[in-house]
Amino acid sequence: MTFNEGADLDTSQVTGGGGGVRGGAVIGGGAGGIILLILGLIFGGDLTGGTGTNPFDTSQIQPGGNTSTTDFSQCKTGADANRDDTCRIIGTVNSVQAYWREALPADVQRQYQDATTVIYSGTAQSACGVASNATGPFYCPSDQRIYIDASFFDELTSRFGADGGALAQEYVVAHEYGHHVENLLGILAKGQDGKTGPLSGGVRIELMADCMAGVWAKHASSTKDESGTTLLKPITDDDIKSALSAAAAVGDDHIQEASTGRVNQESWTHGSSESRQKWFMTGYDSGTVNQCDTFATNDL
Template sequence: MTFNEGMQIDTSTTRSSGGGGGGGRGIAVGGGLGGLIIVVVALFLGVDPSTMGAGPGESQGVQTPGFDLSQCRTGADANNIVECRVVATGNSVDAVWSQLLPDYTRPTVRLFQDNVETQCGPATEAVGPFYCPPDQTAYFDVDFFQTLKTEFGSSGGPLAQEYVVAHEFGHHVQDLQGTLVNAQRDPTGPEGGGVRTELQADCYAGIWAHYASITKQEGTGQPFLEPLTDNDIADALSAAASVGDDRIQEKTQGRVSPEAWTHGSAAGRQYWFTEGYRTGDVNACDTFAAQDLHQ
């Protein structure tokens, strides 16, 4: 998916940092590619999942400078620089949800490298992208996108990356709606609260894709993105399937254990993204009432 080169990137709600930071507080809730995915990414990177982050109060060194956000100015920058693509995608998702939800407020976006301090506690790059409700921030280490391709088998197209951003923003929407807490109720199992929460975030990512090329940016009057192609949708579906619990379990342990699912099957994740994209209807994303999660 290509950004219109004339759109202007707003970095006012984005922060960037390198490694470093100290301890945290609160409880980690609602990681978009977290839960089982967090553990698997840690294993891929040779990290013991039990030691992914420093404990509360433990220092991880002095914070180093992060990505220079001044490089992100236009849609052309978003098309060429992955960090700018994350920020610009967030701008687009904000614009879509601002039209759909009257009380929508923008989350903060945090780009980081190596490790980061959050109000959910410290995290390393092993965690992958995640959303932290206490500070209403979506966190992205863009190196994860390469891991998504090389270790999970996702395509490397732009919409595969943009799907991840829209999914994390979907958790922010759930936080605003008060439904994110459902992730902690019956958090495992193929029909548990964790799976239903993640599938709804996938559906919300599909809703963003439905409106992305027709939502115009205030100030420029231009749509954020050009119309989606079949290849764009294939990229998003590839990313959704690659992080299905069944695909990950098969790859890492050689068998599928549905009772341990936290995010949903590859088929379920693809179905709910497609449902959001097909309908553009928030009501169509009520995974908590669905009798069939298409697993």
């Protein structure tokens, strides 16, 4: 989606630094934990934190590395968000949080609490372990922060086949904030049962976050900056296609087939491309989080 050029970006909702102590579990995002597993298959070694099977579990990752502090002074307006990936992340964070501050109390009578996004380059320390460009974007429930290396968006296009459109990137950010909403609602723990497969709790959690990303997309063009200027222009058919290309690109079946030439449903942790697209559109078509209950159905 395209930002209104005159909208103001609020950089106080993001930071360039990590922090926190080791512990907890990474909640995989647009491709998050899946990328850990696939990179391990491609390049060798166990990047899943020692478990060998569960790409959510990074509890064995040792802290270390360099945390890169990013200067966000170039990100002032919607025009900046339209030309720069880092500024686009900031604008999307602004929009997503503006939406949930109003929608969550209205829909489920639960107050929304802002979550900071850590935008880094190289590595950053989270309370769930070390974030790097190999892990992809993720949400850490232990510190309630989202971690994104902006270079991931190049990977999303070049390695996984998303179309590179703005909503493909914005979908990833909105998905991670879906995990934050799940955490606030007390649902997130349902995905931490250590199981895998197309009907596992982890897959249901990921598809629910896809649905929440779709709900935000439905209302994104009504979100405003602090001065009341609308942040985003109305969504277009091309925007929807872009989001769906990203959802398909990070489906378990697509990633497995691209990396190994075969599909193993029993190892799925995020859901198929078809399911990820389906639940994004469920959120978009309904426009309410109340239609995102992936635990109430086996028709995923």
